[in-house]
Amino acid sequence: MRGFWRALFGRRARRRWIHLILGGALAMPYVLVGSVVIGPLTGVSDVFTSLTLQLGSFAVGLPLAAVTALFPLTRPISVAAVRALCGVPADALADGPPRSRAARGRTVAWFTLHLGFGGVLSGMTLALPPFAVTLMALPLFAGLRDSALALPEVLHHTWALALTPVAGAAMLVALAGCAAVAGALLARWAPVLLGPTPADRLAAAERRAADLAVRNRLARELHDSVGHALSAVTLQASAARRVLDHDPEFVREALAAIEDTTRRTVGELDAVLGVLREAGDPASTAPAPTLAADLDGLLSRTRAGGLRVQADAVALDPAALPPLVSREAYRIVQEVLSNALRHAGTSLTLRLARDGDDLLITAENPLPPHPPRTRPGGGHGLRGIADRARLLGGTTEAGPERGSWRVTVRLPLKASA
Structure with missing residues (x-):
């Protein structure tokens, strides 16, 4: 009842x-x-x-x-x-x-x-x-x-x-x-x-895919730019502390690198977080870093952290690269250097070359005798490199090879189309 x-x-x-x-x-x-x-x-x-x-x-x-x-x-x-x-x-x-x-x-x-x-x-x-x-x-x-x-x-x-x-x-x-x-x-x-209707479900799926793509892009950009900067600044500060008493010139270089790294990273962080701003907010004017604009600066800041980097560009003019390829290649090189700073410890050989219609990025560093423990929440660097290459139609190979860790990335130069 x-x-x-x-x-x-x-x-x-x-x-x-x-x-x-x-x-x-x-x-x-x-x-x-x-x-x-x-x-x-x-x-x-x-x-x-x-x-x-x-x-x-x-x-x-x-x-x-x-x-x-x-x-x-x-x-x-x-x-x-x-x-x-x-x-x-x-x-x-x-x-x-x-x-x-x-x-x-x-x-x-x-x-x-x-x-x-x-x-x-x-x-x-x-x-x-x-x-x-x-x-x-x-x-x-x-x-x-x-x-x-x-x-x-x-x-x-x-x-x-x-x-x-x-x-x-x-x-x-x-x-x-x-x-x-x-x-x-x-x-x-x-x-x-x-x-x-099926059309409504398709539109909803497209909206969810677009939102997910924006979130993945944001996470990837934050990981690559801010993660690299924090790793570099940490190692630069650590190296400067160890030689503070007997090598003041190195300390000055390390502090200058820390200043430059943090300044650039603040600009990149503002650009990345611009994705989250509402439509009425002014967009960030910070340019996205590219190989043509900042490859030398990236290498110099990495060397200030104590990593010896030997870089060669074979038959390649970074300024001639398509902007999209140059930007994604910069992030890939940045992640490779960041991983080497955290895990390799001493030296890295970087090679950028044009191979037909592709940009070939090769990085190799000796494997440490005692690999460092993976930090909690880490392990996304190689996945981010593979994602960036895949989005441009490229390929990634990474793994040990004859006592060294080798990363090979191939990016089609026509990917900007």
């Missing part, structure tokens, strides 16, 4: 009833337009004095509602109302205007059903409760019976008058039952008529 009353008068049922009344309110302008048509056709000046004419006005107004449902904002507004009042899971409904003819047709069907069911239930909600309350009060108030016009003959019998409260309560329960059934039907049909 408790479940029965909850189904009729529970919170979900009440909210769905409100949704139906909202549909009735939306139907009223169309009913008024329908009355303008029905009145002249029937020769009646006031169609609202007849239930038949009111239903006729309602029948004329619904097709007009179906036409206006073709406006793009109809589906977003309907979906918002269903999510708020009908208890339908949010992911079962589509977002945004319909994208296809079939989706527009389903939106028209939903809007017409909502206004049709809502108009009927709103009329019942306005008419039945006062009548039911009057029936329930008839046995208690003789004046009410005397003032009531044209009471049915049967109500003059005592037994019939005693049953009027039961009839009034039954009418209210029946009204609640009709509202609950209509609300449940609309809630069941909502995912079918307002649910995402």
Whole structure:
């Protein structure tokens, strides 16, 4: 019994009833337009004095509602109302205007059903409760019976008058039952008529993929730029501390490298975090580092950390590289140097060469006798290098080779297209 009353008068049922009344309110302008048509056709000046004419006005107004449902904002507004009042899971409904003819047709069907069911239930909600309350009060108030016009003959019998409260309560329960059934039907049909179409699912998947790509790009840029800078600054400061008393010239060079590294990294960090800024914020003007702009500076800052780097550019002019390839190659070289600073310890040989239509980056350093322990949360450097190469259509190979650790990256020079 408790479940029965909850189904009729529970919170979900009440909210769905409100949704139906909202549909009735939306139907009223169309009913008024329908009355303008029905009145002249029937020769009646006031169609609202007849239930038949009111239903006729309602029948004329619904097709007009179906036409206006073709406006793009109809589906977003309907979906918002269903999510708020009908208890339908949010992911079962589509977002945004319909994208296809079939989706527009389903939106028209939903809007017409909502206004049709809502108009009927709103009329019942306005008419039945006062009548039911009057029936329930008839046995208690003789004046009410005397003032009531044209009471049915049967109500003059005592037994019939005693049953009027039961009839009034039954009418209210029946009204609640009709509202609950209509609300449940609309809630069941909502995912079918307002649910995402294949085009909506594809658009949502594309949005998620774009968001994921931005997040991955942000994580990769932060790891490569800030991670390299912190590693370099840490090693530069450590080297300067060890020789502070007997090699002041090296200390000055290390401090200058730390200053330059942090200054550049702040600019790069501002550029990377610009991805997170809102549309109204001014964009960062910090240029993305490239091989042509900062390869020598990158090598010099790395050497200041104590790593001996031998770099050769074979038949290659960094300034002639496509900007996209030059930028990604800079990040790859930066990550290679950062890994060598953390793990190799002493020296690294870097070679940049043009191999046909490809840029070939090769880095080799001796394996340490006791490999350092991997820090918690580390281990993303080689994965980031591989991701950058793959996005440009290139390849990456990394691993031990004859007592050395060797990284080979091949980037197509036509990747900027």
